[in-house]
Amino acid sequence: MAINTGFTKDEFDSWVRQNGWDVPGHIRWSFVPTLNLSPVSDAAKDAIRFWPASTARTGAQHQALLAGRVYLRDGCFFVSGRREAVDKLAWFHAEVGFDVDDEGYFVLRDRLGGQILTRLGEDMNWGGPPSAVIDPKAEQALHEACGPGDITVVGSPEARERFVTQYPHMREPRIPPPPPPPSPAS
Template sequence: MRIFNLLPLIALSCAACSQGNEGAAASGPTEYATQTQAPTPDYKALMAEPRLGDGSWVRRDGSPPLPSNAMEIGQAWYDRLEARNALLGAGFGGKGPDGPVNMLDTGMTEAEFLAWVDDNDWTIPQHITFSFVPPMNLPAVSDAADGGIRIWPASTARTGAQNEALLSGRVELRDGCFYGSEGFGTPDKLAFFHGEIGLDIDDEGYYILRDRVSGHVRARLGEDMHWGGPPSAYIDPELEKEIQEQCGPGEILVVGSPESRERFYAQYPHTRDPNVLPSPPSE
């Protein structure tokens, strides 16, 4: 089976300003926010907070026999999902690439998929295994954070399999725009996130990145970060045009699903200190 798989800095007032935190948004009459530095919160406590939902993918197993027109049916469903930007992966029967589609990973929840099928009066093929992404439980941008940004630069499609090399960099918010860099120099490219990443403001007034599926805090903007990569993401042409108009011109850097470096260390303390052995696997 084959598997395929982002001037003058006028800042938004916030709770952090009253604490005098350098790099966080400053008080005063404002339009858009700036946050280029942030202190590290207690990630151990944040990671212990309960998840929103179970975050599980759903699998709908196919069953034999293959219909005589399995090749035609599989290609039709492959093309439908690809046209919707909802094809995350595909598997093929047989020994080579010319076998019929027998598995499709979709960038939709099961409920979204069934509604889509019903709207188009299609019949789901029984011989193909379908998988569905977990629902997202948070909006892309919270009401609290919405007024401080010009545009939210995140994919409108769900995320499939990604490269997993551990990359380092930073993401900052400056005058309502998001800038990223690989390495720890001044972010100078237009940052772009995976669709599962959302923006919020925490209890101390800092802009944070949240996982929209689990609800967990992944980073405060301005922290040193890690992400898997090189990441990829679908960038809607109209959204790209709007990002460039609002915050560019400039090169777009896909940062995917960034995580604070300190959060990463809280999860894997042996990566900070090579003399600390990793915890044994849980049973």
């Protein structure tokens, strides 16, 4: 039997100690890796009112390809879909962080390895429909900071260009040339 805990090894061991439990040896436990970066870097923290991200680690996700743009407006993160202009408040997975890159652009970063996922405002892709734990207190804090509105979970978006570089067959389809004219009847 195997159980994926959703905790790091240290978090799990602490939880077990706090509750005075004995951990059965016949169960194979798996753990999530430790996040190496803070959710918001010191360089980026003054640009935002609230960081809209889950504190719970991300589990299994749907894999439909969704697209849009995430941008920062008046210290708040908004998302617009590829074919919709309606602004919705954005919400991220716990593994995504906010930073400033070497050229001064706001970026979303992978908190595990530090890779830049995308710059804000770029065309982005994400798997979906994504899910995330949105704590009611965090949702209330988001609305207090950024106003009322629907929340769209964008999860862990990445730049569309990065995505299509990895999966070139996903580039916008090209219209094939018209078929040749029929050959004259002989």
